[in-house]
Amino acid sequence: MTMSTAIEQxxxxxxxxxxxxxxxxxxxxxxxxxxxxxxxxxxxxxADIHQALPRIERLAALREAIAALAMTIARTHGHLAWFLAQCASHLTPVLHWRALDAPKKSSHLDG
Structure with a gap:
């Protein structure tokens, strides 16, 4: 299931x-x-501006969005907290993407 589908649900x-x-x-x-x-x-x-950004900048923006959700969750309870926590939990893979090492580029010098 994609993040977008999970959030839609x-x-x-x-x-x-x-x-x-x-x-x-x-x-x-x-x-x-x-x-x-x-x-x-x-x-x-x-959306049009966001989609035109380089991936790393779009990733940073998504991480800021997760932070905004976390700040709101800390200030509320009940159904709203449930809803925002569910949304944030489906976005958490974004937090891991930047933590992963970039793939190594191969070159003819490797070897």
Whole structure:
């Protein structure tokens, strides 16, 4: 399952909880969601600009997005914390990608 598919499933579950009344988004949650959305937009930026960036810069932006989610999770509880934690957990492979060594380039001098 791709990250995008996993996040879509979490969003679908959250929408279901909001629709059936299991999750009642209170005013404090709404304000925190707006703050988080602003932070995420600042970290990632517009899609066309983000996609034009080199991979390492896109990776750095995704890491900033995870940090924004973590900061929000630390400030809330309940359904909102569950939702954001699920999103962040599906993005955690991003944290490992940069930790991996770059593949070695082969050259005719190797050997």
């Amino acid at each position: 979490v969003v679908h579950e959250a929408e279901k909880q909001l629709t059936d009344g299991t999750w009642d988004l209170v005013a404090n949650d709404s304000a925190l969601v707006r703050e988080t959305a602003t932070a995420l937009a600042g970290a990632i930026g517009p």
